[in-house]
Amino acid sequence: MDRPATSRDIATGEVGLREFALEDADAVLAILLAAEDYMLAATGYFPEGGDLQSLFYALPDGASLDAKRLLVITSGEAVVGVCDALVGWPAPDVLTTGLFMVGPGQARRGIATRAAAIGLGLARDGGFRSVRASCPRDWEPGQAFLARLGFTRATLDRPTTTNYAVPPRTPAVDAWTLVLPPGEP
Numbered sequence: 001m002d003r004p005a006t007s008r009d010i011a012t013g014e015v016g017l018r019e020f021a022l023e024d025a026d027a028v029l030a031i032l033l034a035a036e037d038y039m040l041a042a043t044g045y046f047p048e049g050g051d052l053q054s055l056f057y058a059l060p061d062g063a064s065l066d067a068k069r070l071l072v073i074t075s076g077e078a079v080v081g082v083c084d085a086l087v088g089w090p091a092p093d094v095l096t097t098g099l100f101m102v103g104p105g106q107a108r109r110g111i112a113t114r115a116a117a118i119g120l121g122l123a124r125d126g127g128f129r130s131v132r133a134s135c136p137r138d139w140e141p142g143q144a145f146l147a148r149l150g151f152t153r154a155t156l157d158r159p160t161t162t163n164y165a166v167p168p169r170t171p172a173v174d175a176w177t178l179v180l181p182p183g184e185p
Ligand SMILES: CC(C)(COP(=O)(O)OP(=O)(O)OC[C@H]1O[C@@H](n2cnc3c(N)ncnc32)[C@H](O)[C@@H]1OP(=O)(O)O)[C@@H](O)C(=O)NCCC(=O)NCCS
Pocket: 035, 038, 100, 101, 102, 103, 106, 107, 108, 109, 110, 111, 112, 113, 114, 133, 134, 135, 136, 139, 140, 141, 142, 143, 144, 145, 146, 148
């Protein structure tokens, strides 16, 4: 193949999770643009071209850009998903994920489960005590996915702050938490 693999390629390879690289931009943007329903539920807006850039800079109040990480989920050579995280926020032993998504064309193949297992393993080995995720309220795929991983939803009366500054039109987004078992000594 003489072009970068994208999520439209058939993904049959081993699942991986790695830092975003510049050459991933087209594939990640295509994934964001294809997920209209989810992006609308999560942000209140339809996805558009600037969303990739926003992923680098979107921060909740009080978080530092130094804590921000943008990762891609791979299957073989293809970029099939994206995840952004804040390391050590809102507390030093907490890792918070914002967006976590797999391209619509790759759904229900176990890709997100395997990517999450890698990420949770890295978090545990890095000494983090818990992982916090966010999910639009009543967004069934995300809720089912998080519940299956063992996350529990915080019982909050109102939407919480996630990785994003919450604009007025943003629908309710819940925080979900998973307490990690201790890592290897
Ligand atoms: C949710 C999402 C990450 C799942 O990715 P995936 O690679 O399809 O997930 P998996 O194949 O690993 O599925 C694991 C489990 O999650 C649940 N799940 C996944 N997609 C689901 C859906 N559309 N409806 C209901 N449950 C779903 C199921 O319990 C599934 O297990 P099963 O297939 O054995 O029933 C993906 O659909 C996605 O990116 N959606 C848009 C963004 C999003 O919702 N992100 C999650 C916010 S926390």
